[in-house]
Amino acid sequence: MRQARTVISTYSADTFGVCSALYELGGMVVMHDASGCNSTYTTHDEPRWYNSDSLVFISGLTEMDAIMGNDDKLKDDVISAVEELKPKFVAIAGTPIPMMNGCDLEAVAMEIEAEAGLPCFGFQTNGMQSYLVGASEALCEFARRLTDKDAKKRQRAVNVLGATPLDFSINGSVESIKKLLKDSGWEIIGTWAMGSSLDDLARAGEAAVNLVISSVGLKTAIYLNQTFGTPYVVGTPNDKCFSEMVLRDLELAENDGKSRISFSNLEASAETRIYIVGEGVTSRSLAAAIGIKSGIVPKVVHTLEGLPELSGVLSKMDNQAMEEEEIQKAASDAQIVIADPLYRPILPGNCRFIALPHEAFSGRMFRKDIPDFTKIDVEKMLGQYEI
Amino acid sequence: MIKLAIYGKGGIGKSTTVSNLAAALAEKGLKVMQIGCDPKADSTGSLHHLDRVDTVLELVKERKNDFELEDMVHEGYKGVLCVEAGGPTPGMGCAGRGIIAALEKLAEKGAYEKYKPDVVFYDVLGDVVCGGFSMPMRGGYADKVFIITSGENMAIHAAANIAMAVENFKGRGYAQLGGIILNCRDVKNEAEKVEELAEDINSKIVGRLSRSETVQAAEDLNMTVLEAFPDSEMAGEYRLLATKIMAECGVEI
Numbered sequence: 001m002r003q004a005r006t007v008i009s010t011y012s013a014d015t016f017g018v019c020s021a022l023y024e025l026g027g028m029v030v031m032h033d034a035s036g037c038n039s040t041y042t043t044h045d046e047p048r049w050y051n052s053d054s055l056v057f058i059s060g061l062t063e064m065d066a067i068m069g070n071d072d073k074l075k076d077d078v079i080s081a082v083e084e085l086k087p088k089f090v091a092i093a094g095t096p097i098p099m100m101n102g103c104d105l106e107a108v109a110m111e112i113e114a115e116a117g118l119p120c121f122g123f124q125t126n127g128m129q130s131y132l133v134g135a136s137e138a139l140c141e142f143a144r145r146l147t148d149k150d151a152k153k154r155q156r157a158v159n160v161l162g163a164t165p166l167d168f169s170i171n172g173s174v175e176s177i178k179k180l181l182k183d184s185g186w187e188i189i190g191t192w193a194m195g196s197s198l199d200d201l202a203r204a205g206e207a208a209v210n211l212v213i214s215s216v217g218l219k220t221a222i223y224l225n226q227t228f229g230t231p232y233v234v235g236t237p238n239d240k241c242f243s244e245m246v247l248r249d250l251e252l253a254e255n256d257g258k259s260r261i262s263f264s265n266l267e268a269s270a271e272t273r274i275y276i277v278g279e280g281v282t283s284r285s286l287a288a289a290i291g292i293k294s295g296i297v298p299k300v301v302h303t304l305e306g307l308p309e310l311s312g313v314l315s316k317m318d319n320q321a322m323e324e325e326e327i328q329k330a331a332s333d334a335q336i337v338i339a340d341p342l343y344r345p346i347l348p349g350n351c352r353f354i355a356l357p358h359e360a361f362s363g364r365m366f367r368k369d370i371p372d373f374t375k376i377d378v379e380k381m382l383g384q385y386e387i
Numbered sequence: 388m389i390k391l392a393i394y395g396k397g398g399i400g401k402s403t404t405v406s407n408l409a410a411a412l413a414e415k416g417l418k419v420m421q422i423g424c425d426p427k428a429d430s431t432g433s434l435h436h437l438d439r440v441d442t443v444l445e446l447v448k449e450r451k452n453d454f455e456l457e458d459m460v461h462e463g464y465k466g467v468l469c470v471e472a473g474g475p476t477p478g479m480g481c482a483g484r485g486i487i488a489a490l491e492k493l494a495e496k497g498a499y500e501k502y503k504p505d506v507v508f509y510d511v512l513g514d515v516v517c518g519g520f521s522m523p524m525r526g527g528y529a530d531k532v533f534i535i536t537s538g539e540n541m542a543i544h545a546a547a548n549i550a551m552a553v554e555n556f557k558g559r560g561y562a563q564l565g566g567i568i569l570n571c572r573d574v575k576n577e578a579e580k581v582e583e584l585a586e587d588i589n590s591k592i593v594g595r596l597s598r599s600e601t602v603q604a605a606e607d608l609n610m611t612v613l614e615a616f617p618d619s620e621m622a623g624e625y626r627l628l629a630t631k632i633m634a635e636c637g638v639e640i
Contacts, residue, residue, distance in 0.1 A: 102487050102518025107559035
């Protein structure tokens with residue numbers, strides 16, 4: 001059955017991606033949607049919700065407002081909330097209903113910005129795309145609008161791009177990546193967008209190089225490259241062997257100004273029957289680490305939208321498969337699979353399965369088992385499995 | 388690239404006028420793209436002469452994203468690039484949302500970058516009845532809106548509504564009102580009524596088209612007047628109108 005998932009879960013949607021990317025930046029995120037309950041956008045996919053405040057609201061779209069195109073109610077409510085809560089910016093994101101009736105949220109945001117006098121962003125999300133689309137667009141829009149275009153580059157300065165709990169949970173992965181960089185003499189300008197302020201992000205142009213740790217950061221990296229000439233390195237630090245490659249590439253990129261994909265020279269062979277199923281950049285990075293240690297690079301099945309920016313990241317032996325049947329087919333000859341536990345039922349029954357939970361796929365279910373990426377030891381991970 | 392959206396009451400002659408304008412500009416050596424924004428998909432027939440062409444939405448429905456830009460764009464008279472957005476089955480779905488999806492797909496496939504048209508016409512169905520039908524006047528699409536009307540009361544009423552929509556959107560960075568095209572139906576006091584409309588909406592009549600049997604004769608041949616009767620008075624009127632519209636956009640031809 002095409003375009004149907006009868007067994008496996010679905011990924012967090014583009015709407016969650018916007019909320020997640022902007023959560024810590026001191027703004028107000030308004031989901032233009034029916035109902036007054038915002039747990040759909042926060043608690044289910046947002047592990048920070050219980051421990052840190054963020055202004056995430058639902059507009060409470062009614063049937064008649066949708067039918068009559070009453071955008072003024074949305075504008076008036078947002079402006080009223082801005083006056084009371086004084087956020088640093090406003091982001092309005094769409095959901096299926098405004099998408100269907102053609103609500104132009106970018107234009108509504110323009111009107112609010114003119115009236116309320118603070119940056120206001122409209123995102124044409126629709127709840128039908130994955131978090132990659134929403135989060136990458138949200139971060140890139142911030143880069144376009146709010147970065148200081150006169151920033152001067154600093155040596156050994158780096159931005160970390162693509163950090164959200166949807167890919168890294170809140171188990172210390174992002175902090176560990178930052179520590180790895182600091183211990184190697186890098187000054188971190190901003191982490192997009194966990195643990196950094198809006199002011200930190202505005203200074204993005206000061207970085208000598210950008211590190212892209214998930215697909216979410218690719219679009220922003222390309223924009224910053226085009227705007228500031230900053231080279232970027234794509235790779236998620238994980239096992240020490242691959243982290244060293246990433247650190248080496250950062251140095252090279254700073255010196256020659258050329259962008260690099262740290263795993264590009266480590267490609268799977270056609271005969272390989274080891275698979276990593278999940279998000280492209282983190283999976284390719286893990287495949288590279290396994291390749292360095294074992295000499296066999298696993299194939300990656302990238303299970304999310306093919307962002308145009310990803311085309312240069314996946315290798316020719318990798319697969320993009322979004323639907324249940326496609327994923328099942330892509331890994332049908334698997335001997336070993338590394339994936340979120342919710343993929344287990346659709347994989348070959350006799351394959352050896354290594355669980356790597358992914359917050360954007362299984363939410364809080366296996367959160368305690370999500371590893372700190374920089375502490376991954378691929379030899380331990382593969383354990384008794386001989387490859 | 389100049390992008391123009393043409394609105395007006397259903398049946399007022401938008402597609403006929405736009406197709407003749409496109410042909411007139413193409414004759415002058417400009418690369419013109421005409422995008423029909425109507426589920427009936429009948430905007431560009433007199434230019435490409437085919438019984439039917441695949442619409443953007445048909446391609447998306449049947450082939451998801453597995454098709455090329457060339458499948459959507461059909462070359463017609465004098466190289467005019469013809470596109471039909473298409474729409475849902477009559478009585479079902481959402482035509483307005485269809486316009487949005489079709490125009491987004493066209494942009495996503497790089498139509499404007501690849502063909503680099505000098506002029507793009509969005510030939511929009513009837514009135515601005517919902518969010519979808521305002522899509523062609525949104526930021527990034529048309530720069531100017533031209534409204535076609537006759538002196539008939541219903542056509543004037545529709546024109547006033549369209550002008551009101553443009554006015555309502557002025558804070559959104561949408562298209563500006565370029566002017567009114569008077570497509571005469573020879574009703575009593577026609578010119579005066581349309582001039583009064585122009586004054587009411589702070590606009591002006593940029594050109595007039597006579598009621599002429601030549602237009603119907605060309606339509607019977609499934610051609611534009613410019614192709615079927617290039618030396619006719621009516622062809623001259625279309626050429627003059629095309630010149631005036633370009634002048635409103637700051638371009639002399």
